[in-house]
Amino acid sequence: MTVSRMPYMIGVPESHRGWTFVTNHARVLAAIADDPNVRIRDIAAHCRLTERAVQRIISDLEQDGYLSHTRDGRTNTYRIEAGKVLRHPAEAGLTVASLLSLLVQDEAHRAGGTEARSSQPAEAPHVG
Template sequence: MEEAPGPRSTWTFLTSHARVLSAISRDPWARIRDLAVALQLTERTVQAVIADLEEAGYLSRTREGRRNKYELRGGQFRHPAEEHRDIAPLLDILATPPHLTGDDSGANDGARPESGRQESVDADGRMS
């Protein structure tokens, strides 16, 4: 008897860009090294993705002391099929801490000792 074939490809639902943007929305003080580990990407990939997101206007970066702080600017989806839709609702879903969704994957919940509060993206795509 022949076995059923395995999956045709290994793909994920979200792109690296969406995953990096989501992780930054949870933790605006995240280091590239920490993002790379959490997202299972290389540091070079995370750097390139952040550069893409900055160039496209989705986020900005400011240096505060020895750390970068990222600020989400919001925006629309880039694909023509969704270009009229705002990314904020998707980021709100992805930025929800795992303990509020029942996900025990151990992902960072966005709490930072420096700020003590978590920011979210409002309906206009701005951080609140």
């Protein structure tokens, strides 16, 4: 499933104030895992963020080694470091792959998908 085909959550307001369970960084990372060639514009639309916010998040993820990209013409191809451990001490030992697996399962559930999902993200071939 590509980001452009991802369903939006029905009944969710366009903007949200306050805290959420899933961070914007996790949402952006999951969108990239879904399509490593996704455009910033499409990530922003899917995550309901501004393009500038997505650019800042991608920069954060790259600076901390969770994400890298190569440029081919006008297209960026992102690579996620799936083996990298999450930042918070309470999540010691949990990897990016674990987080993405959880988010992919949730996306499939919300989309009404019935296909079996493995414990690894479907994106494993392009995830480092």
